[in-house]
Amino acid sequence: MVIPGAEKELHVLGLSLLPGVYMRVLAQTVRQLGHNDLSLYEGLTFGPEDLKANDSRVFVTDAMIMAERALKLAGNEGLSFMLARELRVTIHGTLGFAALTSPTFAGALDSVRRYLQLRAPFLSMSWTEADDHVLVKLCTDFDVPSLYPFLVETVSATLILLTEQLLDGGDVEKRGFSLDNGKLSGVSVRLGGAEPAYYRQFADQLPVRFEYDQPDALLVFPKALLDVPMRLADAEASLMAREECEFELQKALKEQDDLAMAVRNMLRMMPGPLPSLEAMAERFCVSSRTLKRRLADKETNYREIVEWVLKDRAIQLLRYTNQSVSEIAYQLGYADLSNFSRAFRKWTGKSASEFREGGPDPVSEVGHSPARHLNCRPCGIKVLAPYKGHE
Numbered sequence: 001m002v003i004p005g006a007e008k009e010l011h012v013l014g015l016s017l018l019p020g021v022y023m024r025v026l027a028q029t030v031r032q033l034g035h036n037d038l039s040l041y042e043g044l045t046f047g048p049e050d051l052k053a054n055d056s057r058v059f060v061t062d063a064m065i066m067a068e069r070a071l072k073l074a075g076n077e078g079l080s081f082m083l084a085r086e087l088r089v090t091i092h093g094t095l096g097f098a099a100l101t102s103p104t105f106a107g108a109l110d111s112v113r114r115y116l117q118l119r120a121p122f123l124s125m126s127w128t129e130a131d132d133h134v135l136v137k138l139c140t141d142f143d144v145p146s147l148y149p150f151l152v153e154t155v156s157a158t159l160i161l162l163t164e165q166l167l168d169g170g171d172v173e174k175r176g177f178s179l180d181n182g183k184l185s186g187v188s189v190r191l192g193g194a195e196p197a198y199y200r201q202f203a204d205q206l207p208v209r210f211e212y213d214q215p216d217a218l219l220v221f222p223k224a225l226l227d228v229p230m231r232l233a234d235a236e237a238s239l240m241a242r243e244e245c246e247f248e249l250q251k252a253l254k255e256q257d258d259l260a261m262a263v264r265n266m267l268r269m270m271p272g273p274l275p276s277l278e279a280m281a282e283r284f285c286v287s288s289r290t291l292k293r294r295l296a297d298k299e300t301n302y303r304e305i306v307e308w309v310l311k312d313r314a315i316q317l318l319r320y321t322n323q324s325v326s327e328i329a330y331q332l333g334y335a336d337l338s339n340f341s342r343a344f345r346k347w348t349g350k351s352a353s354e355f356r357e358g359g360p361d362p363v364s365e366v367g368h369s370p371a372r373h374l375n376c377r378p379c380g381i382k383v384l385a386p387y388k389g390h391e
Helices: 005-010 020-032 037-041 060-077 079-086 089-100 105-119 148-166 169-174 199-205 223-227 235-255 259-268 277-283 288-297 302-320 325-331 337-348 352-358
Strands: 017-019 057-059 123-130 133-140 188-190 209-211 218-222
Touching: 017 020, 017 060, 020 037, 020 057, 020 060, 020 079, 020 089, 037 060, 057 060, 060 079, 060 148, 079 148, 089 105, 089 148, 089 235, 105 123, 105 133, 105 148, 105 223, 105 235, 123 148, 123 259, 123 302, 133 148, 133 223, 133 302, 148 188, 148 209, 148 218, 199 209, 218 223, 259 277, 259 288, 259 302, 277 288, 288 302, 302 325, 302 337, 302 352, 325 337, 325 352, 337 352
Parallel strands: 188 209
Antiparallel strands: 017 057, 123 133, 133 218, 188 218
């Protein structure tokens, strides 16, 4: 279904819609690779003509069907990298403009982190500071294991290509980040799974190295790169664009049908300590009782969602920083180290120290096998010890 123009205001769909322009570009890319793009639309309630309006929207479920079909047609030809090259900054609307005009790369990255779901509702992004690097992690909220590698590879390549285009080249070189054998020094993309055969065809065209068979899907940036100005930096224009994105996000969150997913994604974007149930309910303009009831309808509760987010952050901090276990527990909001230790052993089957020394995640990690734990869906985490502030 396509919802163009003012008609879309009649639908209370939250973050379940995707800009139609992305599907239009996907179809065009499939056609450029020599395939019949009309087959992507079979059985759907819209066609190419419906996607011509710049403000058209499609259901995420329909977008997933189109993406799966495109992947079957052209996935082994490097569709992800071809598509990333076509997704230029202007296609992303106000989000692209907010990033383009940010005073620094840090501001651009923060805009993408906070508002990515407005353009890609199936993905959310968080970052962790690890010594002298920033680790940007991508997660998906839909159980589409066949699509996950394609989605993450496409979004990662898109972000990297935009980074190269939007940074002030002169300032980049002054800070020691000049190209090294055609690659931006200190920056890399880490992805799970085996290296695809088509990667070598595109490797020389990419400004950074893509590393496969990694435990997490991450974009790695040196901290010093965060201070580099954007090529078209304009603080006032960037603020106006962010305010428009914020209005769009808050409206979408209030209208979100799956409130459990919305709460989880909101928590991912927040620094610690995480807010109480009452504070979160206020953000969504509902009472705490209503929030509890709507989460119960999804067979979860606020405490479980908070614990899931904390577990994910704990693993990132243990894996990629040199912080002590005590420091990590405190950063996550645990007043008592023993409470954190018991919770972490339940999540992973190991103590925090054993996990840090052992490398790859254990199979028992909250219901995920090592091959699928990146598909960051809620896992019914059970709380072992009281965590301050959450119900």
